[in-house]
Amino acid sequence: MKRHLLEAADLDRDDATLVLDTAAQIDQALAGREVKKLPTLRGRTVVNLFYEDSTRTRISFELAAKRLSADVINFSAKGSSVSKGESLKDTALTLEAMGADAVVVRHSSSGAPHRLANWVRGSVVNAGDGTHEHPTQALLDAYTIRQRLGRVEGVRVAIVGDVLHSRVARSNVGLLHTLGAEVTLVAPPTLLPVGVGSWPAEVSYDLDAVLPKVDVVMMLRVQAERMNASFFPSAREYSRRYGLDARRMGALPDDAIVMHPGPMNRGMEIAAEVADSARSTIVEQVANGVSTRMAVLYLLLGGAPQ
Amino acid sequence: MASSAQPARNAAPSSGDPSPGSVLSAADVARMVDRMAHQLIERAATDADAGDTTAGLANLVLVGIPTRGAPLARRLAARIEAFSGVTVDVATVDITLYRDDLRRRGVRALEPTELPAGGIDDRLVVLVDDVLYSGRSVRAALDALRDLGRPKAVQLAVLVDRGHRELPIRADLVGKNLPTSRTQKVSVRLVETDGVDEVLVTEERVAGRVDEP
Numbered sequence: 253m254k255r256h257l258l259e260a261a262d263l264d265r266d267d268a269t270l271v272l273d274t275a276a277q278i279d280q281a282l283a284g285r286e287v288k289k290l291p292t293l294r295g296r297t298v299v300n301l302f303y304e305d306s307t308r309t310r311i312s313f314e315l316a317a318k319r320l321s322a323d324v325i326n327f328s329a330k331g332s333s334v335s336k337g338e339s340l341k342d343t344a345l346t347l348e349a350m351g352a353d354a355v356v357v358r359h360s361s362s363g364a365p366h367r368l369a370n371w372v373r374g375s376v377v378n379a380g381d382g383t384h385e386h387p388t389q390a391l392l393d394a395y396t397i398r399q400r401l402g403r404v405e406g407v408r409v410a411i412v413g414d415v416l417h418s419r420v421a422r423s424n425v426g427l428l429h430t431l432g433a434e435v436t437l438v439a440p441p442t443l444l445p446v447g448v449g450s451w452p453a454e455v456s457y458d459l460d461a462v463l464p465k466v467d468v469v470m471m472l473r474v475q476a477e478r479m480n481a482s483f484f485p486s487a488r489e490y491s492r493r494y495g496l497d498a499r500r501m502g503a504l505p506d507d508a509i510v511m512h513p514g515p516m517n518r519g520m521e522i523a524a525e526v527a528d529s530a531r532s533t534i535v536e537q538v539a540n541g542v543s544t545r546m547a548v549l550y551l552l553l554g555g556a557p558q
Numbered sequence: 559m560a561s562s563a564q565p566a567r568n569a570a571p572s573s574g575d576p577s578p579g580s581v582l583s584a585a586d587v588a589r590m591v592d593r594m595a596h597q598l599i600e601r602a603a604t605d606a607d608a609g610d611t612t613a614g615l616a617n618l619v620l621v622g623i624p625t626r627g628a629p630l631a632r633r634l635a636a637r638i639e640a641f642s643g644v645t646v647d648v649a650t651v652d653i654t655l656y657r658d659d660l661r662r663r664g665v666r667a668l669e670p671t672e673l674p675a676g677g678i679d680d681r682l683v684v685l686v687d688d689v690l691y692s693g694r695s696v697r698a699a700l701d702a703l704r705d706l707g708r709p710k711a712v713q714l715a716v717l718v719d720r721g722h723r724e725l726p727i728r729a730d731l732v733g734k735n736l737p738t739s740r741t742q743k744v745s746v747r748l749v750e751t752d753g754v755d756e757v758l759v760t761e762e763r764v765a766g767r768v769d770e771p
């Protein structure tokens with residue numbers, strides 16, 4: 253494995269499979285235990301550097317690091333010297349001086365983790381940068397698919413919605429392609445990025461035509477906070493064309509699953525009855541996030557410092 | 559798990575084509591496993607708390623340390639069943655995340671951890687491994703067991719004891735004591751993992767290789 257995990261492309265097929273296998277072994281080793289704690293990263297320090305709001309990713313990384321006995325420092329831009337104007341580099345060097353072995357970073361600017369990786373000696377894990385990548389989300393999604401369907405190779409996945417602003421979609425297209433899945437992107441033309449034709453994925457504008465042919469449908473959140481122009485006429489029209497409701501869910505093959513990275517806009521891209529159905533893996537994805545991130549931290553930090 | 563060592567003798571293999579450095583053949587390994595199985599039955603018979611042999615064996619859990627401790631534990635259980643008619647619980651506990659040498663040796667893939675349905679609380683746990691060397695693997699296994707439950711007692715069974723302990727740990731059951739030097743490499747090979755049963759002692763001290771204690 254490389255020293256940093258900045259994007260899905262940092263993982264080749266062997267690396268990605270190793271992460272998923274490791275997560276599965278950790279899950280199995282901790283199942284039913286009263287003491288859900290392993291001594292593996294004792295004495296290591298993991299800094300969660302969050303410049304952007306997050307609930308599940310930050311908590312998930314914190315829990316993963318703590319279950320491996322690492323010391324965890326949570327840093328959020330609010331209430332820190334960032335609000336006094338400190339730059340990312342100065343903040344990074346401060347953390348470096350305090351002896352951070354790994355920095356888990358979320359930033360609203362695409363590419364911030366790449367810059368950070370050049371400034372610090374420890375490992376950098378991208379926990380979401382702008383509209384670029386969110387590799388651990390893709391790993392936990394692949395893990396969830398493998399857990400539910402038994403494989404990733406050859407699985408047909410539809411990624412539906414706001415692909416333009418979605419780092420989850422970008423990372424998932426890369427990782428799922430690496431692992432041999434067939435990905436179809438479904439979105440209105442205004443919510444597809446320029447150059448999507450060069451991605452290793454099919455593109456469709458018609459959700460109803462795609463649904464009967466997929467094993468996994470991954471709904472993306474409509475990212476209102478990143479929408480600085482009007483990408484569709486109204487929420488209601490978007491929901492009617494690209495929302496997953498009970499009728500559309502009925503068109504899926506019998507054992508197909510419904511995924512969502514969270515947080516959900518219930519009633520917008522996904523109906524409440526779909527989100528709460530037996531096909532939905534949304535709660536499993538959160539649980540799998542902890543074991544997948546434990547696997548990543550173990551593989552990046554467990555060995556010799558480089 | 560196996561590591562370096564030099565043979566005290568150059569044993570003649572009893573059958574097949576022995577690899578260079580082979581000190582124990584498939585027949586030797588089978589005899590050692592049979593003897594250890596009998597010893598485990600004897601211990602169960604004298605387990606004062608259990609009452610009789612059957613109850614003693616029923617309370618036993620053979621916990622294999624991957625990689626090769628796991629198939630060894632299964633073999634011991636199969637032989638105990640053949641000799642006594644009692645089915646013994648078998649488990650595996652991966653110790654990778656408990657090792658104290660990860661930083662020195664780097665990370666490695668994990669192996670499965672599988673416990674009996676009822677857990678290991680108040681059971682007699684016998685840890686099973688292929689080679690006992692520094693004792694560090696056993697220490698890691700003891701740490702892992704502490705997180706998994708509270709056995710009544712923990713004992714240690716190894717196929718080969720090659721000496722050079724670095725911790726105050728000793729085996730309760732030993733298939734064979736092989737006096738070795740630290741520059742040697744002891745390899746236990748099993749059909750389940752390597753396609754053949756044998757024990758090798760070679761002088762292979764490859765430059766830069768860190769022996770796995």
